[in-house]
Amino acid sequence: MTPNRRRFLTAATGFGAALLTGCGPATPPTVRVAAGEVGGFYHAFTAMLADVAAETATIRIHPVTTMGSLANLDLLTRGDADAALTLADAAQHTPDHLTAIGRVYENYLQLAVRADAPLTDIRQLRGARLSLGAPGSGATFTGERLLRAADLDPDTDLTVTHLALRDAVTALTDRTADALLWAGGVPTALLDVPRSLRLIDMGALAQPMRDRFGYLYDRVIIPADAYPATPAVQTIGVANLLVTTPALPDDTADALTELLITHADRLVPAVAAGTQFLDVRSLIGTDGIGLHPGAARVYRRYHG
Structure with a gap:
């Protein structure tokens, strides 16, 4: 058998096998x-x-x-x-x-303070130190709207920082911050409620948020005992989306x-x-x- 014929038969055999197997297993994207x-x-x-x-x-x-x-x-x-x-x-x-x-x-806005703090209303944060979400987080965007709905100017009425959640919890317990805002599911394990932290009820701000910024904001309830032995707390919910682009x-x-x-x-x-x-x-x-x-x-x- 000539070398050319051998190469032809080998190629033909491979082609036939590919037809039978659908060109082999495809790699999932x-x-x-x-x-x-x-x-x-x-x-x-x-x-x-x-x-x-x-x-x-x-x-x-x-x-x-x-x-x-x-x-x-x-x-x-x-x-x-x-x-x-x-x-x-x-x-x-x-x-x-x-x-x-x-x-x-659904993401829940959660405003946490130390369990022993006298704060009971978001408007009492005037002059306080607040971690308003990590840099690049949705909480930084929604949080500014929340403050403005509460008639607080984030630039002048309080000291705003942007810490990752774990760092914000540490700042609260170390008393270098007075409150943190987190947008996430319930419960969030890093929020040590009620042992060291407590959530502030913000349900009354849902309608002002809707009036000022649109329909995306809902009054939602963090159920009783979602965090161990805690009462129900009203807050504001925002839908979470999985998005992409037409390139996908x-x-x-x-x-x-x-x-x-x-x-x-x-x-x-x-x-x-x-x-x-x-x-x-x-x-x-x-x-x-x-x-x-x-x-x-x-x-x-x-x-x-």
Whole structure:
């Protein structure tokens, strides 16, 4: 047999095998998801999403640790992430390149003070030292709106710093800060309520927030005993969205959305209180951010 004929037969055999096997197993696409701080629900949710995805042959999730919503949107805009978790109000104030995969869960604004502090109302923070979320977090954006709804000017009425949650808790216990604002799920383990910290009721500010800044803000209840042996506390909730851009291929967005729908019951941290996490009926409510075509295709498959 001549060398040329041998090469031809070898190539033909390989081609036939490829036809039978569908060209071999395809590598699932990897989606880099900008998550959030370690210790927060963004981070916990993305880790669970990655674990569930690892069991499938359709997609892989790579969590990217960040400081929160604003940092996540910046990574997405720069192309350093493929999808991002963000508060809905922060998403509405970014360039119009965003598309949504779904509404994932509700974030709760939590204003914490020391358990022995005399503070009982946010308006008493005038002149106080407040950590208003980590740099790049959604709490920095929503928190300024919250202060203004309470008739407090963040530039002049109090001393504002921006610390990561763990550092803000330390500052509170060390008495170098008087309060911290956190936007996250309930309970958040790093908030040592009620042993060393206490939450301030902010339910009365929900309507002023809506009147001044729009419909995205809801009065919500942190249930009694969400933190051990604590009473119910009213506060303000903001939807959390999983967003991307049109650059994400339709089939990848389809696989990501399918993951949320078919594994919703496995994407809720064991400590989560109430029904704050994703529900297959509410995923489509993305607060004015248009659905990615791949996500829309999945919702049509399930809902018509």
